[in-house]
Amino acid sequence: MSQESPAAARADQPRRRAVSKRSLATSLSILDAAERLFAERGYDGASVRDIASAAGAQIASISFHHVGKETLFERVVERRASELSQLRLDALSALKAKAESLTLEALLSAFLRPYLEKAGAGDPQWLAYARLVAMVSADIRWHRISERCFDPTAGVFIAEIAKLFPQADRSAIAVSFIFSVSAMLSLSTSQWRIEALSAAAGNRPAMDRLADQLVSFCEAGMRAALEG
Amino acid sequence: MSQESPAAARADQPRRRAVSKRSLATSLSILDAAERLFAERGYDGASVRDIASAAGAQIASISFHHVGKETLFERVVERRASELSQLRLDALSALKAKAESLTLEALLSAFLRPYLEKAGAGDPQWLAYARLVAMVSADIRWHRISERCFDPTAGVFIAEIAKLFPQADRSAIAVSFIFSVSAMLSLSTSQWRIEALSAAAGNRPAMDRLADQLVSFCEAGMRAALEG
DNA sequence: CTCATTATTGAACGATCGTTCAAAATAAGG
DNA sequence: CCTTATTTTGAACGATCGTTCAATAATGAG
Numbered sequence: 001m002s003q004e005s006p007a008a009a010r011a012d013q014p015r016r017r018a019v020s021k022r023s024l025a026t027s028l029s030i031l032d033a034a035e036r037l038f039a040e041r042g043y044d045g046a047s048v049r050d051i052a053s054a055a056g057a058q059i060a061s062i063s064f065h066h067v068g069k070e071t072l073f074e075r076v077v078e079r080r081a082s083e084l085s086q087l088r089l090d091a092l093s094a095l096k097a098k099a100e101s102l103t104l105e106a107l108l109s110a111f112l113r114p115y116l117e118k119a120g121a122g123d124p125q126w127l128a129y130a131r132l133v134a135m136v137s138a139d140i141r142w143h144r145i146s147e148r149c150f151d152p153t154a155g156v157f158i159a160e161i162a163k164l165f166p167q168a169d170r171s172a173i174a175v176s177f178i179f180s181v182s183a184m185l186s187l188s189t190s191q192w193r194i195e196a197l198s199a200a201a202g203n204r205p206a207m208d209r210l211a212d213q214l215v216s217f218c219e220a221g222m223r224a225a226l227e228g
Numbered sequence: 229m230s231q232e233s234p235a236a237a238r239a240d241q242p243r244r245r246a247v248s249k250r251s252l253a254t255s256l257s258i259l260d261a262a263e264r265l266f267a268e269r270g271y272d273g274a275s276v277r278d279i280a281s282a283a284g285a286q287i288a289s290i291s292f293h294h295v296g297k298e299t300l301f302e303r304v305v306e307r308r309a310s311e312l313s314q315l316r317l318d319a320l321s322a323l324k325a326k327a328e329s330l331t332l333e334a335l336l337s338a339f340l341r342p343y344l345e346k347a348g349a350g351d352p353q354w355l356a357y358a359r360l361v362a363m364v365s366a367d368i369r370w371h372r373i374s375e376r377c378f379d380p381t382a383g384v385f386i387a388e389i390a391k392l393f394p395q396a397d398r399s400a401i402a403v404s405f406i407f408s409v410s411a412m413l414s415l416s417t418s419q420w421r422i423e424a425l426s427a428a429a430g431n432r433p434a435m436d437r438l439a440d441q442l443v444s445f446c447e448a449g450m451r452a453a454l455e456g
Numbered sequence: 457c458t459c460a461t462t463a464t465t466g467a468a469c470g471a472t473c474g475t476t477c478a479a480a481a482t483a484a485g486g
Numbered sequence: 487c488c489t490t491a492t493t494t495t496g497a498a499c500g501a502t503c504g505t506t507c508a509a510t511a512a513t514g515a516g
Contacts, residue, residue, distance in 0.1 A: 017484050017491055026493080042367075044272035048474060058495060063475060065493095134366060138359075138417035139270075146421060154425055171433050172441060174425040179445050182414035183407035189366035190406050193374060197382055197402040205399050213400060213453045217407050220452030221445035228444055245461055245514050254463080276504060286465055291505060293463090 027065040029055040032125060035076045039128035042135065043073055074145055077136055080129050081149035087114035088153055092160070104164055105219045111157050112184050112215055119188055120207025130188030137185065154181075161222070168226040176225045180218040187214065255293040257283040260353060263304045267356035270363065271301055302373055305364055308357050309377035315342035316381055320388070332392055333447045339385050340412050340443055347416055348435030358416030365413065382409075389450070396454040404453045408446040415442065 033055035037046035048069050052059045066072040091110035095102055118126040136142040137150070154177065161173050187194075187210055195204055205213075261283035265274035276297050280287045294300040319338035323330055346354040364370040365378070382405065389401050415422075415438055423432055433441075 020483055020493075022482080023493060041369075042270055042272060044270060047472075049472080059474085060476075060496085061494070069474065137421060138362060138366070138414075140420045141269075143420060143424070147424065151421075151424055155427070158425060171422070171426040174422050174427075175433070175438060175441055176445060177425060178414050178418050178422050179411035179442070182410040182418065183449075186366075186406050186410035190410065192368045192371060193365060193379075194399070194402050194406050196371070196375065196379055197386060197405065198399040199383070199402075205403070210403060213403055214407070216456055217404060217449035217453045221411075221449030224448030225441045225445045248462075248513055250512080251463060275502075277502080287504085288466085288506075289464070297504065 023065075026055070026057050026061055030057055030062055030065060030072070031076055031079060034072050035079075035125060035132065036128045038073060038076060039131035039135075043069075048072075077132055077142075077145050078149055080126070084114060084118070085149075085153040087118075089156065092156070102160060102164065104161065104222060105215065107157060107160055107164070108180065108218050108222070109215050112180070112218065113211060115184060116187065116207060116211040116214070120211065127188060130185065134185040134189045137181065161226075165226040172226060176222045179221065179225075183218060184214060251293075254283070254285050254289055258285055258290055258293060258300070259304055259307060262300050263307075263353060263360065264356045266301060266304060267359035267363075271297075276300075305360055305370075305373050306377055308354070312342060312346070313377075313381040315346075317384065320384070330388060330392065332389065332450060333443065335385060335388055335392070336408065336446050336450070337443050340408070340446065341439060343412060344415065344435060344439040344442070348439065355416060358413065362413040362417045365409065389454075393454040400454060404450045407449065407453075411446060412442060 030051065034046070034051045037051050037054060040046070048062050049059055051072075052062055055061075062069070062072060066075055088111055091114060092107075095106050095110055099106075115130070119130045133150070136145050158170075158173055158177055161177070162168070162170065165173065187207075191204075198204075258279065262274070262279045265279050265282060268274070276290050277287055279300075280290055283289075290297070290300060294303055316339055319342060320335075323334050323338055327334075343358070347358045361378070364373050386398075386401055386405055389405070390396070390398065393401065415435075419432075426432075
């Protein structure tokens with residue numbers, strides 16, 4: 001409750017310095033390594049020792065830069081969440097600017113494609129991130145992260161879909177939306193299973209082909225579930 | 229390579245006894261507790277100590293009855309997998325006996341509904357199991373379990389779907405099938421997220437209503453993805 | 457009932473977990 | 487360049503991990 005004057009604040013906080021380039025690089029490489037290992041082995045399966053080793057840093061650096069394991073996990077998820085949300089909302093804005101009335105396909109495309117383009121470009125960090133999002137979306141232990149990072153944008157798109165289906169109730173829309181998100185995430189988490197079930201030679205389909213198929217699937221599925 | 233006579237085999241294996249009822253109960257309660265805790269916290273998040281404690285057994289009993297943690301996990305998954313597969317294949321047989329030509333909706337219903345009816349009946353063990361299956365399906369570390377427990381039945385249904393869409397290629401069918409399975413599993417793993425996105429008062433939809441919506445969603449989605 | 461086998465018990469194993477610390481090295485600000 | 491805040495380092499902490507063991511108790515078979 002003691003409200004300090006700027007002068008007093010400056011007095012007892014002796015001096016301040018900018019972060020060094022090396023420190024920033026360490027912090028970043030820890031985030032990258034954590035992203036990879038958390039995605040690969042899960043939160044409990046990835047140890048801070050392995051993360052530090054993969055980042056070429058000391059174990060103590062993780063606590064120093066990112067408080068602890070749990071905060072590190074949250075920061076890893078948050079890092080790309082805002083970028084992804086921005087891409088989605090930008091696509092939505094572009095859509096609204098172009099046509100006065102939105103279609104369901106355009107809406108789903110705006111939501112689903114940014115994700116798939118990032119992952120499909122082959123960037124291994126984005127592929128890892130996709131697995132992370134799937135983990136967070138499927139585990140109630142991380143519901144606070146979902147609330148903060150993903151639900152706001154999802155809410156915007158659900159509201160737009162609700163305008164297209166005025167007679168459908170909100171929970172039915174939310175259910176269909178989760179179906180769509182789950183299908184999208186399965187492309188990252190279950191690619192190995194798709195290949196196994198495709199049988200025969202491993203002619204894996206290209207990501208942009210998969211993206212088209214996903215949008216078709218979700219558009220038709222949603223329409224059927226909401227119009228019925 | 230030494231082929232022993234029955235007499236010799238009986239000689240060096242001194243005597244055999246049936247398992248006691250108590251032993252069987254212990255083994256079973258361990259499986260139940262493991263199912264709950266693995267589903268709740270994941271493989272690495274659930275400790276054998278917590279599992280033993282929840283089962284009212286000693287830690288050493290887990291190694292004694294189920295070899296070790298990894299084997300215990302596999303047995304937990306396998307236990308209900310055969311029952312589930314049987315229900316699905318029975319539904320398929322019933323379908324074939326009734327009508328000479330199958331519809332996509334009937335096929336998907338035969339695959340999806342047994343699962344949802346078990347989980348929807350409110351049996352907490354089956355609800356936990358659904359989360360387990362989602363974990364196995366999304367993690368390549370458990371691909372051997374998927375291969376053994378789930379892929380064979382999935383292959384049967386994919387083959388039936390392939391008959392309905394002769395022009396669609398196998399991998400496209402597999403992709404749509406994984407989309408459908410992911411949507412199904414999301415009802416168990418992301419129910420909390422659905423409720424969050426439904427906003428407003430928590431009027432959660434009944435499971436049989438959700439099942440109808442899921443089948444509609446997947447049927448229309450598959451048709452669009454495979455006919456296009 | 458007797459006895460050999462099976463199962464349970466409680467304790468301990470070494471390994472690894474996440475976190476913390478003081479000392480040494482680094483680098484920004486004046 | 488000097489000072490000093492910042493960062494890195496290596497080691498250690500206590501807690502918990504999965505597994506193993508010898509002993510004790512329980513139990514099916516004869």
